[in-house]
Amino acid sequence: MLLFTLAIGFVMAMIDVTAVNTALSHIAADLQVPLDGLVWVVDGYTLTFAALLLAGGGLADRLGPKQTYQGGLAVFVLGSALCALAPSGAALVWARLLQGCGAALFMPSSLALLTHAEDDERRRAKMFGVWAAIVSAAATIGPLAGGVLVETFGWRSIFWMNVPLGVLGIALAQARAPAPAPHDRPLGIVTHFYGVAALGALAFALIEGPVLGWTSLPVAAALAGAVLAAVLLVQRERASAQPVLPRALYALPPFRAGVLTGLAINFGSFGHLFVVSLLLQQAHGIGALGTGLAILPMTAAAGVSNVLSGRVIAARGARLPLLVGMGGGALAAFLLMQAGGATPPWLVVAGGTLMFLAIGFAIPAMTSTVMQAGGKAHASAAGAALNANRQVGALLGVAAAGTVLHAVEAWELRLTIAYAAFAIGYAIAWLAVFHNVQPARAAAPALVTE
Template sequence: MLLFTLAIGFVMAMIDVTAVNTALSDISADLGVPLEGLVWVVDAYTLTFAALLLAGGALADRYGARRVYQGGLALFVLGSVLCALAPSGVALVAARLLQGTGAALFMPSSLALLTHAEDDPKRRAKMFAGWAAIVSAAATVGPVAGGLLVESFGWRSIFWLNLPLGLLGIVLAQAKAPAPAPHARILGLLSHGLGAGALAALAFVLIEGPVLGWSSAPVLGALAAAVLLAVLLILRERDAAQPILPRALYGIAPFRAAVLTGMLINVGTFGHMFVVSLWMQGAHGSGALGTGLAILPMTAGAGVGNVLSGRAVARHGARLPLLTGMGGGAVAALLLAQAGAGTPPWLVIAGGTLMFLAVGYAIPAMTSTVMGAGGKDNASAAGAALNASRQIGALLGVAGAGTILHTVPVWGARLAIAYVAIATAYALACVAIYRRVQPATNGALAAGAVE
């Protein structure tokens, strides 16, 4: 019950993300949203989620993880209701921004509450695996539930689903979740604002570049703004007495490798979901339910990988599951690069399932490495850093996929370019893991991790 209580926020988020992918064609037809607008519908949520996650971790430390978790659920529910009522594409994007803000509050809080619930590292690794499996189960249900809801009640129904789930999560958190004492922490609002601005400018460049032209004044201006804001953030954080991410975490090599891996995993998985959804609907004429059924075995594969990984991490440490998962994901992506417009859908589904199984095997090991490095003192900050990197990866993956679909007219070339890029991302993760995460010794979860 504790695991379910602390996973319910991410359960909502995963159902929402996967269901939205099945509804893209219906949203486009109903609200008149073009391709770049669909990218904004997906990435608006990801943008605020990624930009505000570290702030969410700081708020959890300062005001109490349970309180912030419940507040995030309430905000996510409000955003969902506004999504369901949206009269236009612009209104839908604005409501998605609010959803992302709520998710940025409840995600690091849930990981911090899990960390406080268990002291033993091996038992904690199994808890993280169970938490990830619950989330993956939600991701498995999401596409089919989304497809059924869209075809039966319209695309707005996928957002109404979050209302009862969110309210249940708020009540269960009050009854079942621990309530660790808050402690003083500087919020660093200016730094968070600089980071949010840099990400927003980068998202504008990646999404609008293919539409307005890469050399157009708005795109070049946004690129300059992204670089300037990023530089200002780095300079401010370098000299800050209390940076938004504790300096102790920067010195832990496994932490850095695992955070990078999280970003690269989401570049691939979210880019793949976006491409496959539009490929099924565009090249094969699938409806929302057919798209959901195509995504179902892929997300189920990730859940199976999560469960298998929990025992492996507890027994062998994080390095082997990380290398196995990311290496397998790279091979699967290279196989998918051979697909084209006429490829039978079941072959692409099989390749995607293999890829999700592999990266799903890596995710609990990645999470355990990050949270072990953070320990109880920096649990919220470590969880926020991991999830911020993953959401940045999702933003880049969807925006990159949108750029490929907009600039390359043929499905065969689109798929080849997209999956070679995904394979490259996963291969980079393998290199980082091999260099920075040492083999476990004496049953340790990962050498270099700090308790």
């Protein structure tokens, strides 16, 4: 029950993401949203989610993870209701931004609460495996539920679905979740502002660059602003006596490899979902329900490998499932590079299923590696850093996919370029794991001191 309670936020987030992908064509037709607008519908949520995750981890430390988790669920429910009521594409994007704010609060808090719920590392590894399987099950249900809801009740129903789920999550957290004592740590508001500015400017440049032109003044200014904000953020973190992310965390090679793996996984998986949803709907004329059914085996495969990964981690450590998962993901992306608009949909689905089976095997190992490095003393910060990097990966993956789809007309070349980028991302993560995550018998001790 505790695992279910703490997974509800992730469940809503995953259902929301996968269901929105099945509804893109309907949203475009109903609200007259162009391709770059559809990218904003997906990435608007991811933008505030990624940019505010570290602030969410800081609030969890200062206010307590239980209170922050419940507050985040409340904000997410409000954002979902506004999405369902949106009268225009712009209003929908603003509501998606609010959803991302709520998710940024409850994501790191849920991981911190899960870490505090179990002291034994082996049992905690199994808990992470089951927890990831619950989340993957939600991702599995998401496309089918989204397709059924869109075809039956319209695209707005996928957002109304979050309202009762969120209210249930708040009530269950009040009854079941532990309440660790808060820590009096600074929030670093200026640092978070720089992070929001950097990601916001980068997202604008990546999404609007193909539309306005890469040399246009707004896009060039956004790119310059993103670089400046990133530089200021790094300088402030280095000079701060109490940085937003504890320096001791990034001194640990397994932690660095884990957060990089998270970025690569979401870069490829979210970019793939965006590409394959539009491929099935635009190139093959498949509706929302058919698209949801096509995505179903992909997300289901990740759920199966999540459970298997938890058992392997408990027996062999995290390194093996990380290497197998990222290597398999790179191989699957390479195979999908050969697809095109005339490729039978079942072959594309098969390649995507192989990809999700592989990366699903790596996800619990990635989470276990990062959270073990953080220990209880830095659980909120470690969880926030992991999820921030994952959402940055999702933001970049969807934006990059949108850029390719906008710039290239032929589906054959579109898929070649997009999946080459995904394969490279997975290969880089494989190398980082190979060099920085040691076998279980030689693993470095977790950071558990204050």
